[in-house]
Amino acid sequence: xxxxxxxxxxxxxxxxxxxxxxxxxxxxxxxxxxxxxxxxxxxxxxxxxxxxxxxxxxxxxxxxxxxxxxxxxxxxxxxxxxxxxxxxxxxxxxxxxxxxxxxxxxxxxxxxxxxxxxxxx
Numbered sequence: 001x002x003x004x005x006x007x008x009x010x011x012x013x014x015x016x017x018x019x020x021x022x023x024x025x026x027x028x029x030x031x032x033x034x035x036x037x038x039x040x041x042x043x044x045x046x047x048x049x050x051x052x053x054x055x056x057x058x059x060x061x062x063x064x065x066x067x068x069x070x071x072x073x074x075x076x077x078x079x080x081x082x083x084x085x086x087x088x089x090x091x092x093x094x095x096x097x098x099x100x101x102x103x104x105x106x107x108x109x110x111x112x113x114x115x116x117x118x119x120x121x
Contacts, residue, residue: 004068007027007031007111011105017119020096024080028105028114032068043106044078048087049117050099055087058109067104087121096120 007030014025032038044062048055062078086096098120106112 002039004034004036004040004070006038006040006068006107007033008042008105009071010102011114011116011119013103013116015118017121019046019055020080020085020098022098023054023082024117024118026080026103026105029073029074029075030066031073032070035070037069039089040068040107042052042066043108045104045106045109046080046084047102047104048097048099049102051087051097053087053090058104061108070119 008028010029012027018024030040030042030044042064045058046061047058061080061084064076066074066076068074082096086094089095100117100119102115102117104112105114
């Protein structure tokens with residue numbers, strides 16, 4: 001439990017479109033807006049918006065603990081690997097399907113602060 005409060009801003013997805021074999025970089029700024037030092041766990045979730053099989057609404061694909069002094073801001077970067085975007089298709093093969101992926105950043109799955117998206121071709 002943290003007694004500090006945090007503000008998330010400036011979500012940046014490196015590439016608007018990637019190929020199936022490329023990594024994707026997602027960056028976000030987190031600022032401690034309280035008067036005491038603290039630690040925040042920044043979480044990254046994805047949603048596959050158009051898949052051929054049912055997939056979870058949100059899938060945790062990364063998290064990082066960030067130590068922030070009072071008033072301090074840091075940039076947090078995540079790397080999504082191709083396997084992070086893969087699913088098991090109807091033939092039970094692990095594949096990456098083309099389409100749009102939504103990225104959600106927050107302190108928890110029920111505390112999403114920022115959203116953006118990118119395409120896989």
